[in-house]
Structures are given as structure tokens and as C-alpha cells.
Amino acid sequence: MSQNDDALRSARFRAEREAKWRNLEALVSQAETRSTRRMGYHDVRNLVDLYRQATTSLAIAREISLDKALLAYLEALTARAYLTVYAPQTPVGGVMWRFFSKGAPQALRRSGVLILLGVVCMGLGVLAGYLLYFENADWFYVFMPTELAGGRTPEATTGDLLDAIYSDTSVETGALGAFASYLFSHNTRIAFLVFGLGLFLCAPALILTFLNGLTLGAFLALHVERGIGWDLGGWLSIHGVTEIGAICVACAGGLKLGSAAMFPGMRSRADSLRHAGHDAAKLAIVAAFMLIVAAILEGFARQMVQDMVWRYVLGWGIGALWLSWAITTGKERIS
Amino acid sequence: MTPGTHSRRRRKAARASRIIESDQIHPPEGVPLTLPVARTGVRFSAQILDLILTLITLIAIVIILSWLELFDDTTISAVIALLFFFIRIPYYALTELAWNGQTFGKRLLKIKVVAHDGGPLTTHAIVLRNLTKEAEVFLPATLLLTFSWLSGWQAWLAIGWIAICLLVPLRDIYARRLGDILAGTHVVHLPQPVFLPELAKSHERSEKFSPDFVFRSDQLDHYGAYELQTLETLLRVGPPILHKQRKRYANTRAIVTQKIRTKIGYAEAIPENKQEAFLRAFYAAQRKHLESKQLFGDRRADKYHAENSDGKRQ
Numbered sequence: 001m002s003q004n005d006d007a008l009r010s011a012r013f014r015a016e017r018e019a020k021w022r023n024l025e026a027l028v029s030q031a032e033t034r035s036t037r038r039m040g041y042h043d044v045r046n047l048v049d050l051y052r053q054a055t056t057s058l059a060i061a062r063e064i065s066l067d068k069a070l071l072a073y074l075e076a077l078t079a080r081a082y083l084t085v086y087a088p089q090t091p092v093g094g095v096m097w098r099f100f101s102k103g104a105p106q107a108l109r110r111s112g113v114l115i116l117l118g119v120v121c122m123g124l125g126v127l128a129g130y131l132l133y134f135e136n137a138d139w140f141y142v143f144m145p146t147e148l149a150g151g152r153t154p155e156a157t158t159g160d161l162l163d164a165i166y167s168d169t170s171v172e173t174g175a176l177g178a179f180a181s182y183l184f185s186h187n188t189r190i191a192f193l194v195f196g197l198g199l200f201l202c203a204p205a206l207i208l209t210f211l212n213g214l215t216l217g218a219f220l221a222l223h224v225e226r227g228i229g230w231d232l233g234g235w236l237s238i239h240g241v242t243e244i245g246a247i248c249v250a251c252a253g254g255l256k257l258g259s260a261a262m263f264p265g266m267r268s269r270a271d272s273l274r275h276a277g278h279d280a281a282k283l284a285i286v287a288a289f290m291l292i293v294a295a296i297l298e299g300f301a302r303q304m305v306q307d308m309v310w311r312y313v314l315g316w317g318i319g320a321l322w323l324s325w326a327i328t329t330g331k332e333r334i335s
Numbered sequence: 336m337t338p339g340t341h342s343r344r345r346r347k348a349a350r351a352s353r354i355i356e357s358d359q360i361h362p363p364e365g366v367p368l369t370l371p372v373a374r375t376g377v378r379f380s381a382q383i384l385d386l387i388l389t390l391i392t393l394i395a396i397v398i399i400l401s402w403l404e405l406f407d408d409t410t411i412s413a414v415i416a417l418l419f420f421f422i423r424i425p426y427y428a429l430t431e432l433a434w435n436g437q438t439f440g441k442r443l444l445k446i447k448v449v450a451h452d453g454g455p456l457t458t459h460a461i462v463l464r465n466l467t468k469e470a471e472v473f474l475p476a477t478l479l480l481t482f483s484w485l486s487g488w489q490a491w492l493a494i495g496w497i498a499i500c501l502l503v504p505l506r507d508i509y510a511r512r513l514g515d516i517l518a519g520t521h522v523v524h525l526p527q528p529v530f531l532p533e534l535a536k537s538h539e540r541s542e543k544f545s546p547d548f549v550f551r552s553d554q555l556d557h558y559g560a561y562e563l564q565t566l567e568t569l570l571r572v573g574p575p576i577l578h579k580q581r582k583r584y585a586n587t588r589a590i591v592t593q594k595i596r597t598k599i600g601y602a603e604a605i606p607e608n609k610q611e612a613f614l615r616a617f618y619a620a621q622r623k624h625l626e627s628k629q630l631f632g633d634r635r636a637d638k639y640h641a642e643n644s645d646g647k648r649q
Contacts, residue, residue, distance in 0.1 A: 008535050008623050009630075015533075025528055032435075055366040064630060066622050068564040069531040069571060075369045076526030082360070082368055083447075083525075087455045089435040095458055196470065270516075277517050281463045 010065035017057055024050035025077055031084040037091070051081040099285070102330035107282035109326065111252045114259075118251035121206050122244060125213015126220065133221035143211075143218040152219075158226045165228070165235045166306055187212075187243050188291050191250040195284055202258030209251045216244075234308040237315030239298040245322055246290035253283030290322070350508070357508045360453055373446040373522040374510040382472060384440030389423050396422075423473070427465040432458065436520075445527065451509070451519045460518040467514030475500045534570055535619040547609075548616035554599040555624040559635035563621050566591070570614060588614065 027039075027047040036044055058074045065071060108115065132139040137154045144153070152164055190212050197204035216236075223232035260276030261269060297318070305311050358371045396418055401411075430438040436448030436456050448464070450456050478485070478493040485493055504512045509521040569591060574584050585607070592610045595601070595617060605613045625635055636643075 008619065008626070010622070010626055011533055011535050022530065025530070052364055055362070055364040055368070058368070059366045064626060066560050066563055066625055066629070067534070068567050069529075069534075073528050073530055076528040078366075079360075079368045079370045079526045080528060082362055082370070082453075083449065086362065086453055087435075087449055090432075090455050090458060092432050095432065274517060274519065277463055278459055281459065281466060284466060285462070 010061070010067060010070075013060065013064065014067070014070060017053075020050055020053060021057070021074070021077060024054055024081055028077070028081050028084050031088070032080075035089050036084065047081070048085055051078070051085050054078050054081060099282070100329075102332075104282050104286050105326050105328075105330040107279040108249070108286065111256055111279055111283060114252035114255045115248055117206075117255060118209055118248035121209040121251065122213040122216075122248060125210040125215075126217035127213075128210075129214035129217020129219075130221045130224075131217075132214075133218045134225070137222075137225075140218045140222060143214045145215075152222070154222055158228065161223060161226060162228055162231065165231050187247060187294075191247050191287055191291060194247060195250040195254045195280075195287065197254060202255050202262065205251050205254035205258060209247065212247060231308055234311035234315075235302070238302050238305065238311045239294045239315065241315045241319035242290050242297060242322065243294035245319065246287045246294060249283050249290065250287040253280045253287065256280045256283065293318075353508050362453070370449070370526070371524045372509050373524050375504050377444055377446055377524070378504075378510065378522055381438065381440035381444045381446060384443055385427070385438050388439055389419070389426055392422055393419050424465075424469075427468060428462050431456075431461045431465065436461070441522075445525045446522050447525045448520050448522050451511075451515075451521055456520065460520050464514040464518040464520055467512075467517060471500050471512050471514055531571060534567060534615065535622055548613055548620075550599070550601075550617065550620045552624070554601065555621050556641075557598050557638060558621060558625075559637040559640045560625060561637035563618070563625060566614065566618050566621075570618060 024047070027043060027050065030043070031039060031047060036047070039047075054074065055078050058078050061067075061071055061074055129139075129143055132143075140154055152161055190208065194205045194208050197208060220229065220232060220236075223229050256276050257273065257280050260272045264272035267275065297315075301314060302311070305314060358369055359367045360370050361367055393415070397415060400414070400418075427438055431448060434442065437446075441447060448456060448461070450460060475493075475497040478497060482490065482493065500512070503516075504510050507516075509515075511521050515521055569587070572584075574581050588610050589607065592605055592613060595614075596605065628635060
């Protein structure tokens with residue numbers, strides 16, 4: 001060591017600690033690539049230890065050193081080490097399984113009342129649409145968007161209506177295409193809107209759910225009037241139970257956000273929204289998953305199962321499965 | 336000046352200082368650390384990179400599927416929309432889960448999602464910030480692409496929503512979008528520690544480091560930390576490899592040497608082959624001088640330090 005070296009305090013400071021910093025740097029990159037849970041006990045202990053020492057070094061260096069490169073190195077090193085120590089990777093394994101076995105059903109149960117509210121809303125819509133149709137058949141055109149009806153209006157003959165119920169459309173468009181077009185159908189859009197609009201103080205979500213019920217009620221009334229109500233029921237059941245369930249769940253998610261914004265309680269509004277977001281996000285994923293299942297049922301199963309009774313059995317059977325999943329799974333025993 | 340402009344200026348200044356503060360985190364160790372916030376520009380670029388990657392995957396899958404004749408022309412748009420949806424939704428959430436807050440694009444640009452409170456990233460936060468991405472990134476993008484098909488009020492609604500999605504991150508101090516605020520996250524530049532050798536240390540070519548250059552204390556009173564660190568940058572860059580640039584570097588070095596000599600009143604002329612050694616010696620002496628001043632509470636930020644301290648005294 002020359003005289004010059006000994007004289008420069010910051011250079012001495014650096015020379016004494018350099019090895020530890022390099023060691024920390026190696027440990028940090030190891031922790032980032034392999035995660036701390038797979039590192040040995042000593043390595044993890046050293047990582048934390050060296051990190052604390054490095055923060056002290058940084059504090060001193062800021063005071064005594066004018067070496068820009070050294071300061072930048074220490075700033076970057078400590079920040080990087082901070083992330084590995086305080087914000088390590090959360091375990092990814094079993095995320096899906098945890099969601100479906102615990103998170104989602106628990107969220108569904110917590111939001112049971114809201115889902116019921118969605119169901120009631122939809123039910124009232126169906127009832128109103130049904131009764132209004134019998135009062136005056138022109139209501140059908142008010143409730144039903146023309147592109148959705150696809151020619152199945154009060155003007156169509158009973159035979160046409162029956163053909164639509166027991167037709168096999170998948171032959172022309174290809175299975176995947178049919179699946180895709182069903183998934184991006186009217187109801188998916190409704191579910192998205194219902195969820196998103198819930199944020200604006202609940203009302204749009206409820207109104208939209210009700211309107212969707214009106215459409216369904218009028219459509220049902222048309223077929224009941226022709227005496228083929230049961231056939232339509234089967235056609236709707238096979239995917240509709242799941243699909244309408246999804247809309248109700250999405251509605252509950254929207255209501256959750258809306259009610260959090262309206263009645264924040266002891267929390268601030270933003271905080272309350274963030275809290276409600278936990279369940280709302282889970283409900284949104286459940287709704288999306290149900291819509292995908294519904295599209296599969298609509299795209300494949302409805303063409304394969306042409307018998308009315310089996311359509312009922314399949315549709316409501318799957319509905320019962322959803323319900324039992326939501327009610328029974330993921331209960332934690334309190335010991 | 337009216338009081339209105341005055342308060343506006345003060346608010347602007349307060350905002351600027353909060354923006355500078357946003358890069359700092361306060362760990363339990365009590366030493367503030369620097370984790371610079373990634374702002375809208377770099378985040379937008381990362382998004383574009385991710386978009387390119389997912390689109391390439393999409394095109395590859397569509398080509399394979401059409402080769403297998405799994406769908407026909409009438410439903411092609413629905414199939415593409417469906418596939419894009421099913422590629423991008425898991426892509427963002429799964430990459431951020433697996434790489435602790437980095438997608439492919441974020442990795443390339445060395446940025447990373449962190450929890451706003453400095454803790455670990457939860458699964459919920461990652462899923463939520465990527466689900467809201469649908470409404471905040473893909474919806475405005477789709478609206479822009481289909482803008483010509485929108486009717487009057489729809490167009491206004493679309494403009495409104497696009498404006499909100501752009502303005503929220505631009506106005507936010509942490510450049511968070513709505514999904515970040517909901518999920519409690521923001522995005523930072525991942526600091527890259529680069530270890531460089533000590534400049535003020537004697538090295539192999541020690542004969543270059545001859546004690547020819549001796550500086551008096553009054554010669555070292557001219558500069559501050561800013562000039563010292565600028566000189567450090569010049570010395571660290573070193574002579575480039577290309578011949579032409581090497582010439583330019585030597586030229587710069589000569590000018591810098593000349594300027595320093597005039598400023599500090601160093602009488603002796605420096606031949607070109609000794610300029611490097613002179614600058615290194617000056618750097619070491621100047622740093623030693625400034626650091627020892629700093630130890631006694633005399634921080635000299637730049638060459639105006641004398642005027643500034645005089646101004647305070649008056």
C-alpha cells in the first residue's frame with residue numbers, strides 16, 4: 001500500500017468492505033434466480049446480515065465519499081438486496097388449486113347475499129318480461145335485440161322455432177369457431193358490463209341484470225304461448241344455468257365494488273374499494289370461468305344432446321355441481 | 336405577480352419535490368434507499384414488447400390451427416379474438432407470478448412491479464393489476480382501432496375513457512395506473528449494481544503516478560463535488576477503442592487539462608503523454624481535499640461554493 005492510499009479515507013473505507021459487498025452481490029443474484037427458499041441456511045443468514053451491513057456502508061459512504069461510481073454501486077446493491085430480503089417471491093406452486101379449493105368458494109359464500117340479490121333481480125326481470133309479453137306481444141320487440149333473436153320473433157312459425165331448438169349448427173362453422181362465437185356472445189358482454197358498471201354505485205348492475213331478465217322472460221313467454229315452453233327450457237338449461245349463474249356472480253362482484261364505494265364504513269373510500277377488490281376479483285374470475293364452461297356446453301354439448309330430458313338433466317346437474325362447490329368446499333375447521 | 340400564479344408555482348414546486356421523494360424507500364434499517372420509479376414512457380415500451388410477443392404467439396397458433404382446418408373463414412375473427420384473449424390473460428399474470436413482478440418486456444427493460452408498501456407481491460395484487468389491464472390498456476387500444484365505426488356519443492365516451500387511462504398514470508407521482516392503485520403496486524427500475532475499480536488508487540503503472548504533481552491546498556479550493564465527479568466520469572470512460580474516437584478523447588483530455596491548469600494556476604506545462612497521470616493525480620488530491628473538508632461539515636457542491644457561502648454570511 002502506498003502512502004497515497006492510506007491517506008484517502010474513503011478509499012480505505014472501500015478497501016476494507018469491498019469483499020463483503022461483492023459477496024452480497026453474489027448472494028442477491030443467487031436469491032433472485034433460485035429464490036431464497038432453496039438457499040442454504042447460512043447463505044440466507046449471510047444475505048440478511050450483509051444487507052444490513054451494506055445499508056450502514058451506504059449511510060457512511062454518503063457522508064464521507066465523493067466517489068460517484070462507488071455511491072451508485074452501493075445505492076443499486078442495497079436497493080436490490082432490499083427487494084430480495086423484504087419482497088421475496090411468493091410461492092407460485094398450487095396457486096390454481098388454492099384458488100379453486102379455498103379462495104373462490106369462500107369468496108362466493110361471503111358474497112352469498114349479493115349473489116342472491118342478483119338472482120332475485122334476474123328472476124323479477126324474467127317474471128316481468130313473461131307477464132308483459134302476455135299483455136301485449138309487441139313488448140317482445142322492445143326487450144329483444146333483433147340480432148339476438150335471429151328471426152325467432154312472434155312472426156315466426158312454431159315449426160321454425162322448434163327447428164332452431166333442435167338444430168345442429170356446429171357442422172357449418174367448425175367446433176372451435178362455434179365455441180368462440182358463443183363465448184363472445186351477448187351474455188359475455190352483459191357479464192362484463194354488469195361487473196364493470198357495479199362500480200358506479202350498484203344501480204347500473206342491478207338494472208342491467210333486470211333488463212337481461214326481461215329479455216329472457218319475453219323469449220320464454222313466446223315459446224310458452226306456442227306450447228313449446230318445455231322444449232325451450234331444455235335448450236336454455238343446458239348452458240343457461242351456468243351462463244345465467246355467471247351473470248349473477250358477475251353482478252354480485254359489481255355490487256360488491258359498488259356497495260364498498262357507497263358504504264365504506266370506518267374505512268376511507270379508496271381503502272374500502274381496495275378491500276372489496278379482493279372478493280370482487282375472485283368473483284370476476286369465477287364468472288369468467290363459468291362463462292367459458294357455458295360456451296363449451298353451448299358449442300358442443302347442446303348439439304350432441306338433442307333429447308329434451310337429457311338437456312334438463314345435464315344443465316341442472318352442472319348447476320347443482322356449481323352450487324355444491326360453492327357451498328361445501330374450502331371450509332376451515334375452527335379448532 | 337398575482338397570488339394565483341404564486342400558489343400555483345408553490346404547488347408545482349411541492350409536486351416536484353414529492354416526485355423526487357417518490358424514488359426513496361424507507362426500510363426498517365433506517366437508511367433511505369433509492370428505488371427509482373419507472374414512469375409512463377418505459378412502462379409503455381415494456382407493454383409494446385409484451386404485445387409484440389403475444390401477437391407473434393397468436394399468429395403462430397392461428398397458422399397452425401388454420402393448417403389443421405379447425406375453423407373456417409366466417410368465424411376467423413371470433414377465433415382470433417378468443418385466442419388472443421386466452422393468450423394474453425394468463426401471459427401477464429403467470430409471468431409476473433413466476434418472475435416476481437416481471438413480464439418478458441419488463442425483464443428486457445429491467446423494470447419490475449413492487450408492492451407499494453415495500454412488502455412481497457401477493458398473488459391477489461398481481462391478478463388484480465393484470466385483470467384491470469383489460470379495461471385500462473386493451474379496451475382503449477381496441478377503441479382506438481375501431482374508432483371510425485363508433486357513433487357520436489360512443490366516440491365521445493371512448494375519448495373520455497382513453498383520456499382517463501392516459502391521464503391517471505401521467506398525473507400520479509408513482510406513475511400508477513388505476514389497476515396499480517387498486518392492487519397497491521407500482522413499477523420501479525431494477526437497479527443494476529456495477530462495480531468499478533477505485534480511481535484514486537495507485538495501480539500497476541505506478542511510474543505514471545509520479546510525485547511530480549504536487550498541489551498546494553489553495554490550488555484545490557477552486558472546485559466542488561460536481562466538477563470532481565465530472566472528471567471522474569471522464570477518467571472512467573478512458574480512451575475508446577476506435578482510432579478516430581481515440582483522437583477526439585485525447586483532444587478532450589487536453590482541453591480539460593488546460594482548463595484545470597489555468598483555473599488552479601498550475602504553472603508547469605503538461606506534455607501530452609503525462610496528461611492522464613496529471614488528471615489522475617489531480618483527481619486523487621482534489622477528492623482527498625474535498626472529502627476532508629466534508630468531514631468537517633464543509634460540503635462543496637460545485638465551483639460556486641465560495642460565492643454561495645459568502646452570500647449566506649451576508
